[in-house]
Amino acid sequence: MTTVDIPVGSRLVDDGTRFRVHRATMTDTGVYSGELAKIFARSWLYVGHESEVREPGDYVRRPVGGRPVFMVRGRKSGEVNVFHNTCSHRGAVVCRRDQGNTKVFQCFYHAWSFDTEGNLVGMPGREAYDEPRFAELGLAPVAKVESYRGFVFCCFDPAAVPLTEYLAGAREYLDLVVDGADGEVEIIKGTQQYGMAANWKLLVENSVDGYHAASTHDTYFKYLVSLGTDLSVGVSGVTKALGNGHAVLEYEAPWGRPIAKWEPLFGEEAKPEIEGLRAGLAQKYGEERAHRIADLNRNLLIYPNLVINDIMAVTVRTFMPAGPDATDITAWELAPRDELPQVRQRRLDSFLTFLGPGGFATPDDIEALESCQQGFTSGGIEWNDVSRGMNRDPQATDEEQMRAFWRRWRADMDAEVTR
Amino acid sequence: MTITRAEVEDFLYHEADLLDEWRLDEWLTLYTDDAHYAIPCNDDPGGDPARDLMLIDDNRFRMGARVERLNSRKAHREYPHSNTRHMITNVRLGAWDGDELPVRASFVVWRFRGGRAADYVGQYFYRLLYRDGALRIRDKRVVLDMTALRPAYDVAIVL
Numbered sequence: 001m002t003t004v005d006i007p008v009g010s011r012l013v014d015d016g017t018r019f020r021v022h023r024a025t026m027t028d029t030g031v032y033s034g035e036l037a038k039i040f041a042r043s044w045l046y047v048g049h050e051s052e053v054r055e056p057g058d059y060v061r062r063p064v065g066g067r068p069v070f071m072v073r074g075r076k077s078g079e080v081n082v083f084h085n086t087c088s089h090r091g092a093v094v095c096r097r098d099q100g101n102t103k104v105f106q107c108f109y110h111a112w113s114f115d116t117e118g119n120l121v122g123m124p125g126r127e128a129y130d131e132p133r134f135a136e137l138g139l140a141p142v143a144k145v146e147s148y149r150g151f152v153f154c155c156f157d158p159a160a161v162p163l164t165e166y167l168a169g170a171r172e173y174l175d176l177v178v179d180g181a182d183g184e185v186e187i188i189k190g191t192q193q194y195g196m197a198a199n200w201k202l203l204v205e206n207s208v209d210g211y212h213a214a215s216t217h218d219t220y221f222k223y224l225v226s227l228g229t230d231l232s233v234g235v236s237g238v239t240k241a242l243g244n245g246h247a248v249l250e251y252e253a254p255w256g257r258p259i260a261k262w263e264p265l266f267g268e269e270a271k272p273e274i275e276g277l278r279a280g281l282a283q284k285y286g287e288e289r290a291h292r293i294a295d296l297n298r299n300l301l302i303y304p305n306l307v308i309n310d311i312m313a314v315t316v317r318t319f320m321p322a323g324p325d326a327t328d329i330t331a332w333e334l335a336p337r338d339e340l341p342q343v344r345q346r347r348l349d350s351f352l353t354f355l356g357p358g359g360f361a362t363p364d365d366i367e368a369l370e371s372c373q374q375g376f377t378s379g380g381i382e383w384n385d386v387s388r389g390m391n392r393d394p395q396a397t398d399e400e401q402m403r404a405f406w407r408r409w410r411a412d413m414d415a416e417v418t419r
Numbered sequence: 420m421t422i423t424r425a426e427v428e429d430f431l432y433h434e435a436d437l438l439d440e441w442r443l444d445e446w447l448t449l450y451t452d453d454a455h456y457a458i459p460c461n462d463d464p465g466g467d468p469a470r471d472l473m474l475i476d477d478n479r480f481r482m483g484a485r486v487e488r489l490n491s492r493k494a495h496r497e498y499p500h501s502n503t504r505h506m507i508t509n510v511r512l513g514a515w516d517g518d519e520l521p522v523r524a525s526f527v528v529w530r531f532r533g534g535r536a537a538d539y540v541g542q543y544f545y546r547l548l549y550r551d552g553a554l555r556i557r558d559k560r561v562v563l564d565m566t567a568l569r570p571a572y573d574v575a576i577v578l
Contacts, residue, residue: 098462188470188471188472189463189466189470189471189472190459190460190462190463190466190471190472190473191460191461191462191463191472192460192472192474192568193460193461193462193567193568193569194568194569194572194573195568195569195570195572196572197535197572216495218493219487219488219491219493219494222487222488222491223484223487223488226484226487328569329569332472333472341469341470344469344470345469348468348469348470348471348472348473348476349476351472352473352475352476353481356472356474357474357568357572357573357574357575358458358473358474358475358573358574358575360484360485360488362573363494363495363496363497363573363574363575364494364495364496366496366572366573367495367496368495
């Protein structure tokens with residue numbers, strides 16, 4: 001057995017012909033705590049979508065990077081604010097519902113009140129302070145908050161590069177999703193919050209893995225066949241690194257796309273309407289871009305833990321490790337805003353065939369990833385092999401997109417944290 | 420039509436038996452051809468499948484496909500199958516609505532597999548028919564009480 005002298009915590013071998021990842025990266029608690037400090041505390045992380053807080057005072061509460069935060073549209077500024085969910089007095093959580101609309105967030109412990117811009121606006125018995133420093137005792141905004149085309153991100157590191165720079169080549173793919181929807185998208189009500197007993201990076205790999213589709217998801221493809229779907233098109237396309245650890249798998253596949261690719265699931269009666277949507281895209285963007293928007297699928301990874309899969313529907317999926325072998329997953333469905341009810345119905349239906357914890361594919365992915373995690377504990381083999389396609393221009397069933405993730409992961413894990 | 424609570428309970432216990440014994444083809448025969456089986460998301464118990472994202476929203480065709488999938492050896496999450504136990508209690512009959520009898524019941528479903536246990540807790544909302552001398556299910560809606568599905572991982576089994 002070879003011993004490779006490389007820093008602990010970032011054990012990869014990348015020698016130009018083979019790419020190997022040490023399995024300790026998936027099982028070690030030291031690696032996990034390193035990730036919290038070096039990746040989740042320093043990367044731009046997805047918070048939510050602006051459509052979730054459309055009106056002034058609308059808020060949603062959720063953990064981001066393992067920390068409870070909430071996002072609220074300010075009543076004065078109209079801006080989307082993201083605050084740490086803790087009272088400036090003695091720490092209690094101030095936003096105590098998952099969503100709603102409010103004028104103030106009042107901490108129930110001692111009744112300090114904060115407005116939707118985070119300002120402290122009231123406390124009982126202020127005469128007990130010589131000088132209550134209202135201006136210094138507001139809620140703490142997360143260090144950096146920016147959005148790109150409606151997707152709101154935050155970063156706990158004040159020294160982070162601007163979001164658009166961070167997103168690098170991933171912007172083009174977010175643009176394709178939003179442009180296909182005529183420029184306005186929204187998150188559909190209803191959140192799938194599921195979990196798995198496996199390392200989070202296994203889900204990163206799986207979310208952009210074209211190689212596993214045919215073997216793991218046999219029952220899904222059988223279902224498509226039972227509907228009359230033509231499978232001869234197969235899964236073909238390319239994988240690409242997009243910079244900063246982001247990556248995409250862009251490909252043709254047999255299933256339909258509610259944005260503008262018909263399939264038998266949608267019914268004959270939907271054909272003219274979908275052809276109309278397709279023609280509209282061609283008129284607006286030209287045939288080439290319309291083809292990309294309508295016909296091609298995109299599994300997009302935005303480093304470290306956001307996946308936007310624009311496939312038989314569009315899912316926005318984020319996940320967070322709860323330990324080296326446990327991951328909390330949250331998935332939403334994204335759709336063009338104000339879509340016709342019958343189109344929306346088709347989209348909802350299409351999503352559930354494959355996606356989510358009750359779909360015909362996602363549970364088998366979870367099984368595969370948990371199975372990997374169990375396999376790691378068996379020992380005997382130290383390294384995963386992620387070399388597929390290193391000898392050619394990476395195709396849809398290759399692993400270049402995973403290597404892009406892992407290279408950035410290693411760079412982050414090897415970095416000294418000075419803050 | 421007089422259907423007693425005991426008759427409805429017997430019928431629901433029968434469904435639970437079929438599910439726990441993985442006799443899914445027989446389970447399907449309890450449902451009408453226009454049946455529907457749905458589970459809203461944990462954060463949207465009133466979820467409308469025409470507007471909202473659900474966890475499951477099956478028409479009868481997809482229920483059949485789900486059974487076919489679970490019967491195969493390639494539904495990896497459920498091969499081998501979990502041991503399940505569907506516990507049904509607090510059965511309440513509503514007033515007949517045309518030919519439909521609304522029934523709600525509380526449930527706990529236990530799922531055991533590979534040394535792990537998961538439990539699902541919630542309410543069933545049924546719409547039953549009495550046809551050709553037997554009760555049939557036209558609609559089953561499963562509303563989960565858990566605030567997130569996470570502790571139970573997924574809903575690869577039939578609840």
